Amino acid sequence: MSDGGILRKVDKVIRKKRFENIDVKVEDSVVYLNGKVSSWDDFVEIGSLIGAIKNIRGVVNRLEYPGEIRRERKKGNREKSGEADVVIIGGGVTGCSIARELSKYKVKVILVEKEDDVACGATKANNAMVHSGIGEKVGTLKQKLCVKGHFMYGELAKELNVPFKRCGMLIILTKDSLSKLKIPQFLANFIAKRIIPFIVVRRGKKIGIPIKLVDREELMEKERYVTERALAAVSSPSYGVICPYFFTIALAENATDNGVEFMLDTEVVDVTVENDGVKSVVTTKGTIDTRFVINAAGLYADEVAEMAGAREYTIHPKKGATLLFDKELGNYINRSMSLLRFPRAEHYKGGGIMVTVDSNIQWGPTIAECPEKEDTSVTAEDIEKIFESYTPLLPDFPKKSVITYFAGIRASTFTEDFFIEASKKVKGFIHVAGIQSPGLAAAPAVADMVVDILKNEGLTLKQRESFNPYRDKTTIFRDLDIKEKKRLIEKNPRYGKIMCRCEQVTEGEIVDAIHSKLPALSVDAIKRRTRAGMGRCQGGFCLPHVVEILSRETGIPIEKIQKNGKGSNLFVGKAKCLLGDKHDGN
Amino acid sequence: MWGKQNAYWVTNMMETDVTVIGGGPAGLAAALKASENAQVILLERGRELGGILPQCIHQGFGNFVFKKMLTGPEFSQYFIDKVRQSDIVVKTETTVLEIDKNKRIIATNSAEGILEIQTKAIVLSMGCRERTRSQILVPGTRPAGVYTAGTSQRLINIDGIMPGKKFVILGSGDVGLIMARRFILEGGEVEGVYEIMPQPGGLTRNIVQCLDDYNIPLFLSHTVTDIVGRKRVEGVTVAKVDESMKPLVGTERFIPCDCLVLAVGLIPENELSKQIGLDMDGRTDGPVVDERMETSVSGIFACGNVVHVHDLVDDVAVVAEIAGEHAAKYVRENLERRGKIRTVAGENVGYVVPQFLRGKELDSVTLYFRVLSEKRGATVIISCGEKTIFERKEKIVKPPEMVKVILSREVLNALVQNELRVDVRGGK
DSSP states (O other): OOHHHHHHHHHHHHHHTTOOSEEEEEETTEEEEEEBOSSHHHHHHHHHHHHTSTTOOEEEEOOBOTTOOOOOOOOOOOSEEEEOSEEEEOOSHHHHHHHHHHTTBSOOEEEEOSSSSSSOSGGGSSOOEEOOSTTSOTTSHHHHHHHHHHHHHHHHHHHHTOOEEOOOEEEEEETTTTGGGOOOHHHHHHIIIIIHHHHHHHHHHHHTOOOEEEEHHHHHHHSTTSOTTEEEEEEETTOEEEOHHHHHHHHHHHHHHTTOEEEOSOOEEEEEEETTEEEEEEETTEEEEOSEEEEOOGGGHHHHHHHHTOOOOOEEEEEEEEEEEOGGGTTSOSSEEEEOOSSOOTTOOOOEEEOOTTSOOEEEOOOEEOSOTTOOOBOHHHHHHHHHHHTTTSTTOOGGGEEEEEEEEEEEETTOSOEEEEOSSSBTEEEEEOOOTTHHHHHHHHHHHHHHHHHHTTOOOOBOTTOOOOOOOOOOGGGSOHHHHHHHHHHOGGGGOEEETTTTEEHHHHHHHHTSSSOOOSHHHHHHHHOTTOSTTTTTTTHHHHHHHHHHHHOOOGGGOBSSSTTOBSOSEETTGGGOTTOOOO | OOHHHHHHTTSEEEEEEEEEEOOSHHHHHHHHHHHTTSOEEEEOSSSSSSTTGGGOOSEEEOTTTTSSOEEHHHHHHHHHHHHHHSSOEEEOSOEEEEEOTTOEEEEEETTTEEEEEEEEEEEEOOOEEEOOTGGGTOOBOOOBTEEEHHHHHHHHHTSOEEOOSEEEEEOOOHHHHHHHHHHHHTTOEEEEEEESSSSOSSOHHHIIIIIGGGTOOEEETEEEEEEEOSSBOOEEEEEEBOTTSOBOTTOOEEEEOSEEEEOOOEEEOOHHHHHHTOOEETTTTEEOOBTTOBOSSTTEEEOGGGTSOOSOHHHHHHHHHHHHHHHHHHHHHOOOOOOOEEEEEOTTEEEEESSEEOOSOOSEEEEEEEESSOEESOEEEEEETTEEEEEEEOSEEOTTSOEEEEEEHHHHHTOOSSEEEEEEEOOO
């Protein structure tokens, strides 16, 4: 469709909804909105309505609304600190997958990440599913990359020595699946049992993934706690589960091994352009000269694109909250499961009850528009909503065994699809934006795609013979048998000292994490690598020990140890520090 | 047939009569008593013996056992010294990995690697852990500055680090009350203690000595409804709750602070008990025991907070000695397990320990129980069938304060039915 055609459609939507004072511009199938609306809800509504129009590549929503939070851009360091062929902005699973893929070639790559560790955004707070693609709209970019990416996980996980399981997913149809339609129950049952499963199977065939019908008997036999109201199910056996942050850290470590430089705690403040091409990336830790920038900045992808003058989308954050349960319930279900409801909400697979590689069952995630990009709070309503949504699947689940909950923020664009392409405005600026679910599953395929884009854009990529695809296995004490444990402790007695009793993490593993290729220098970074503090006591016992070891190994004074980077100091000082000079602690 | 058995010859194999797991007050007292008549190994995962007591530097221990007010370290040191003088084999920084029904224990430490202990009897005394913020579903973010009361106590008293400047305390359990005072003494500011229940969770003496004496307000029927702060706590929202403990809209108040401390209950640490397959009591979260503290597996005993959470360490020491004594006795002669009288929690009673009475060795048996709601002038009635065998008028009973009733051997011998019912009737 021509830009003129798009403009007419956009105008129609705006008129229909009676929005006023909105200035619309269309360029290269991207819609730019300027003006004012009366609330955040309007801002989202108008963006989403326009985003749903066919053939639109992007919506740049610059509409102002009351209460808008404007972030001040930090002052950068304009002094040159280095140069690279490619700079990747963002150390989530997407950025790290790209980094690891590029490390196969003879190019200098620097990845910059604003947090103190990789995997700190949506990557660490999703439901860990390597989706098969069955839940995605057929023909979207995310559907294609999801299907391709999820098949790549088996080998990747082996190379990187990361636990990965094709756990399978059950999409369950119950007597309530069609309750929204308000049709007679017998008809709803018939459709749920005899029609929908076949539609799902056909769809699986169409996109190239295996899907199996599961009848009620088989379902009840294999998953004995599933609701009595279940009628049938379809299974997507290639669904996988992986620990998303562990996987991302492994990608980063392997990339480091193969020459990629990681700059953590480094925020990008500007992308400079010369002769319509990328010139440099200005960060809080110096300026990196480069011809190619990969914008994998997640929630901040629109702001980074803006810096380069290449903005073609607006990110509207969507929160997803998840509950995590005690390991002792690990065998309650064998496969992940979701309840199919028809019709379902737009752009939301509905969440479900998920298995993890560490035996903690997860319930969630929810979905809600969220005006603040960093608002990872979980509200009482979120928790209630989760219980309400998934209890119908497993009515007797012991819900009091929650060990923690968290929220991640989806970096969605208004077109609700991945936005992966070279900028038409600025040469060398590659958008990898709008990565929301199934971003984890798609990550390996996204990395492949980005490499192709870079080649098309003129970057010479020659294979590096010395590329080592394998990452050494980290020592995980609890997974070893007794003989191996004994040998390990003989070699290094620190593996005989258990620091985190809930997860059986030894001092040796904590020291390993601190001195790993991507050193863990905060308590949460150690937690993500070792699981110390992830058990039922949530760090109550091991925190003082972890802090002591971290201080000893790094020389950081105990009172300066952080939970997760700048501003997260765990303590205010030594005891007596608040008593003034009279009591100096002696 | 190799496989798992194969592993054993590579480990450091030991044999003993009694193995005590956990070197807190319960484990120390049990080990000491058992060592009078048996060979004992004591395993402790921490660096020091004493469990939680070394960090409890306030007074209030030993009133019953030593007839004087001691601090936690003083109380535990008495037992530690005695243990050190005895021939008990003590292994600290040693964590038990697994135990099977044949009483084979696999443990690990730095010096010996993997240890295998074949023991004749076991005393479980792993204590308890604190309920966390997530278990009571406090909404909000997950910043630095949210601690359980016990962790904050350890940080200050053992590690010498100050966890915050301005505190809000959620829950009025004893450790929370003690810490409210401690924060003040350390120069901190305590905005208040918030308790979701209409009555305090801790002992009255702690309310008086730790809050009233320091002008720290206690807000009953209040809870925290939000934790705010991205990297470090910036404040919390508190609100009043209705009878069903739901926050009341319109009563929210935001309190700027940098630290939220939770004293919202303790949970017996029974991962090992569950792994062995002991029968558990859903009300205490501990293993079911008889009056000799023997669990559902013969020769495996349990005592202290692993069985149910106690108010006073003095009570722990008493039952621990019973456990230790009978563990040693079991090694020599086995214990009578035939007769089985069930104790039943009746009106206004949350639970009763021991859950069974089985033997005839003890001259008297103490029943420990908690009431569900506070009553003045109520009567404790213990009955067997139609017959009341014990009756006592109580000035006041409340959930945080454990009730004890001692039944003599004569009374017990006269029982005709196999069920003992405990009721707390009447009162206001």
